[in-house]
Amino acid sequence: MANSWLNAYVLHRRPYRETSFIVDFFTLELGRVSAVARGVRSAKSDRRSLLQPFQALRVQLSGKSDLKNLTQLESNGALRMLTGNALYCALYVNEITNRVLPGGVEAAELYSAYATALAALQPEQAAAEYILRQYELALLQELGVMPDFTTDAASNDPIEPTFHYELVPELGFCQVKQASKFSFSGTELLMLAEQDFSPPGLKAAKRLCRLALHPFVGDKPLKSRELFLASR
Structure with missing residues (x-):
């Protein structure tokens, strides 16, 4: 891995000692991996500007522990300058x-969904809810907890439009x-099964994702x- 280039985005960074960051x-x-970016906070470093959210990167990491060392870093595309609602969504x-993705596990399909979501988000875009729900559903799929929307998990009967159902963890x-x-x-x-994202379908998808991802x-906010609510 020490000499392999990885395609990456920054999810989060936090100060580490006087001149470094720990970057997720x-x-x-x-998949998700954390690394120490040494010296990037110093005035002489030209790499700090690259370690920004929404910047496509190529990185090289080294080390055998869960916390790696960032050894090489370069841009892999233009920085997405997001503002307004698109920024909060991103x-x-x-x-x-x-928060939810396990560390060190390849998640190529989710990575593709992540890049697609970032590319689709635009300032003041009305489709932001659709983009977020699509990504959350991809996250549920990656975590292995996407329920079956067409069959009652207890009786194995088809879902009936006029009946009501609750999501039972690890069952459906x-x-x-x-x-x-x-x-x-x-x-x-059945709307969710058909990926019907009309307003009622989006509302159901939002409830489902919050429930299944909780x-x-x-419980930590x-x-x-919080930033989005404070801005309104």
Whole structure:
């Protein structure tokens, strides 16, 4: 790995000692990986400007522990200058990826979905909700927790549009006797199965993703969501 170039994006960076950063990268080849970028905070370093979110990079890492050393770094495309709603959406994508994706596991399909989401986000774009839901669903798929939207997991019967269902962890959607704030109508589940992202479908997808991702995200608030709410 020491001499191999990796395609990467910066998910997060934090100061380390006086002149360095610890950087969380999302790489095509290794998934999420953290590395020490030594000396990049010094006035003489010309690499600090590259270690920005939304900048496509090529990096070389070394080391046998989980925390690697960044040895080489170069740009792999123009920096995406995001503003407004697009910026908050992209920060959310970075934060949730860093929060829930296991380290050191290749996730090539999710990496592709990540790059697609960044490329699609534009300032004040009305389709931001669609872009975020598409990425969250790709994240559920990568984590192995995407439920079946067409079959009752308890009875193995087809989902009925007029029935109501709740998501049971590690099992799937099961019919319940009455609707609740945690339930989905059969119509909503079938919309998700057909990837119908009309306004009702997007609303159902948002509820599903928050519910299914919560065990991975935990109760700690997402800073990107707090920043977005504070800006409104």
